[in-house]
Amino acid sequence: MCGIVGLYLKNPAWESRLGALFEPMLVAMTERGPDSAGFSIYGDEYDAGIKLTLQSDDADYDWANLADRLGAAFAGVDDWYRNASVAVFKLAAPEAELRAWLAEQAPGVRVLSAGQSIEILKGVGLPATIAERFNLKGMKGSHAIGHTRMATESAVTLQGSHPFSTGLDLCLVHNGSLSNHNRLRDKLRREGIVFETDNDSEVAAGYLTWRLAKGDSLSQALKGALKDLDGFFTFAIGTRDGFAVVRDPISCKPAVIAETEDYVAMASEYRALAGLPGIQQARVWEPEPATIYVWEHDGAKVEAA
Amino acid sequence: MMMKTVDLAEQSLRALNQSLHDGEMLSDIREWRVTNTDGAHNIACGLNDDISVDIDGHAGYYCAGMNQRASVTVHGNVGVGVAENMMSGTVRVTGDASQSAGATAHGGLLVIEGNAAARCGISMKGVDIVVKGNTGPMSAFMGQAGRLVVCGDAGDALGDSIYEARLYVKGRVGTLGADCIEKPMRAEHQEELAALLEQAGIDEDPADFRRYGSARELYHFKVDNASAY
Numbered sequence: 105m106c107g108i109v110g111l112y113l114k115n116p117a118w119e120s121r122l123g124a125l126f127e128p129m130l131v132a133m134t135e136r137g138p139d140s141a142g143f144s145i146y147g148d149e150y151d152a153g154i155k156l157t158l159q160s161d162d163a164d165y166d167w168a169n170l171a172d173r174l175g176a177a178f179a180g181v182d183d184w185y186r187n188a189s190v191a192v193f194k195l196a197a198p199e200a201e202l203r204a205w206l207a208e209q210a211p212g213v214r215v216l217s218a219g220q221s222i223e224i225l226k227g228v229g230l231p232a233t234i235a236e237r238f239n240l241k242g243m244k245g246s247h248a249i250g251h252t253r254m255a256t257e258s259a260v261t262l263q264g265s266h267p268f269s270t271g272l273d274l275c276l277v278h279n280g281s282l283s284n285h286n287r288l289r290d291k292l293r294r295e296g297i298v299f300e301t302d303n304d305s306e307v308a309a310g311y312l313t314w315r316l317a318k319g320d321s322l323s324q325a326l327k328g329a330l331k332d333l334d335g336f337f338t339f340a341i342g343t344r345d346g347f348a349v350v351r352d353p354i355s356c357k358p359a360v361i362a363e364t365e366d367y368v369a370m371a372s373e374y375r376a377l378a379g380l381p382g383i384q385q386a387r388v389w390e391p392e393p394a395t396i397y398v399w400e401h402d403g404a405k406v407e408a409a
Numbered sequence: 410m411m412m413k414t415v416d417l418a419e420q421s422l423r424a425l426n427q428s429l430h431d432g433e434m435l436s437d438i439r440e441w442r443v444t445n446t447d448g449a450h451n452i453a454c455g456l457n458d459d460i461s462v463d464i465d466g467h468a469g470y471y472c473a474g475m476n477q478r479a480s481v482t483v484h485g486n487v488g489v490g491v492a493e494n495m496m497s498g499t500v501r502v503t504g505d506a507s508q509s510a511g512a513t514a515h516g517g518l519l520v521i522e523g524n525a526a527a528r529c530g531i532s533m534k535g536v537d538i539v540v541k542g543n544t545g546p547m548s549a550f551m552g553q554a555g556r557l558v559v560c561g562d563a564g565d566a567l568g569d570s571i572y573e574a575r576l577y578v579k580g581r582v583g584t585l586g587a588d589c590i591e592k593p594m595r596a597e598h599q600e601e602l603a604a605l606l607e608q609a610g611i612d613e614d615p616a617d618f619r620r621y622g623s624a625r626e627l628y629h630f631k632v633d634n635a636s637a638y
Contacts, residue, residue, distance in 0.1 A: 353546075354527075355508065355526070355527050355545075355546075356508075358488070358489060358507065358508075360488075360507075373448060373469060373470075373488065374447075374448030374467050374469060374486070374488060375447060375448040375449065375450075375469060377448070378447035378448050378467075379447075384466075388467070388486055388504075388505075389505065390505065390507055390526050392545075393527065393545070393546065
């Protein structure tokens with residue numbers, strides 16, 4: 105099964121309430137995915153360099169020491185803070201060099217997200233537990249997408265939970281199952297994409313990473329996904345400026361969208377949207393199969409694939 | 410005759426559905442109204458009495474599923490599988506319906522005043538479905554009996570693998586599914602369509618519709634295809 109939720113605020117005055125509005129949406133999808141949960145939240149922009157969300161399985165991991173070592177290696181860390189099992193670092197350094205340094209100097213520390221705006225937070229457990237762990241309801245930002253997982257294809261682990269990072273400020277959540285992920289994973293590995301799990305959704309994320317790295321626009325990459333991914337999917341893709349939604353041509357996996365002057369919200373089921381302010385007056389509809397919907401600061405776009 | 414309002418913010422869905430099956434209660438209360446639905450699944454399922462139920466707000470999955478005799482109106486949208494396996498009675502949706510509306514239904518009338526998504530009337534077995542707006546792809550997929558009326562456009566693969574069932578579409582048909590063909594609109598079809606539209610309370614001219622149905626080519630195994638097996 106799995107549940108997906110997304111909330112994009114058109115009204116900047118609401119940004120201080122993003123987490124408070126979004127948390128009930130995520131928790132409402134618990135029945136669709138009680139195994140694990142996660143979310144990407146966009147805000148707190150850092151333009152001077154890169155913002156990394158790092159995670160360690162070691163509850164006592166010494167993040168302050170890592171901050172000192174990172175600072176020494178890369179001419180200072182502008183800011184860092186810890187949030188439960190993750191820590192967010194802001195520093196001016198090239199992404200590839202940072203990743204290489206972390207792999208060597210901090211083995212066991214995972215990069216959950218990288219970008220100027222994105223933070224990915226996720227874990228194994230009930231959505232309410234994960235939301236509380238990271239204090240989702242107190243978070244601010246412009247938009248967020250989230251996922252509640254009921255695993256069907258691979259193990260229930262943090263690495264198998266969503267969202268998956270697909271590049272700078274990009275992430276993917278998936279409801280469905282892919283049939284051709286093994287072959288596609290092999291092909292993408294040959295192209296240099298690194299996979300941590302045997303999870304099908306990670307392959308979809310890797311596919312988008314690969315297409316975007318080759319210079320595709322997001323909508324070109326999604327059109328490619330509609331052609332190359334075999335299986336069932338509703339995807340929500342977080343971008344720095346908004347989010348995108350696409351469903352496979354058979355459209356078995358549900359999606360519903362609500363739009364008002366203040367926000368665009370997306371969920372697997374209307375139940376997740378029912379508590380949003382102004383929902384009674386919202387335009388509520390179901391996205392068409394094989395159609396790419398994108399909402400960003402400069403407006404909405406709909407493209408038939 | 411008494412009317413009762415059930416507020417789902419106050420009372421559980423299970424209690425509502427039990428009340429709607431409580432013979433003693435139903436002997437007094439024939440009209441029901443449900444509020445604060447918030448997209449809950451399984452509202453008013455398996456009704457078996459000729460009561461009326463008005464649902465104020467959007468409903469979730471399988472609303473009014475397995476309905477017999479009751480008249481259920483949803484003042485809003487519905488999720489997957491509204492009126493699935495309905496046997497008789499009437500289900501009306503004033504908004505849009507998600508996929509598989511009226512799936513496998515044997516009888517009764519389902520009216521969708523907005524649009525219906527994919528696979529509306531999948532495996533329909535005798536139900537009448539009238540959609541004022543458009544239907545998504547694969548409507549009446551594997552339909553076996555009943556009538557589907559689409560006043561707007563029908564999506565791709567209309568009537569794919571259809572056995573029987575008569576399909577009437579006013580607007581554009583994306584593509585026809587396997588073994589679904591256009592058929593002539595004879596006087597008897599105009600009449601039955603006029604009656605269906607009237608029953609649904611929808612003002613359309615039957616002369617504007619075209620009829621589709623089964624070419625009946627998939628009924629039997631063809632020996633010419635034996636080499637494929």
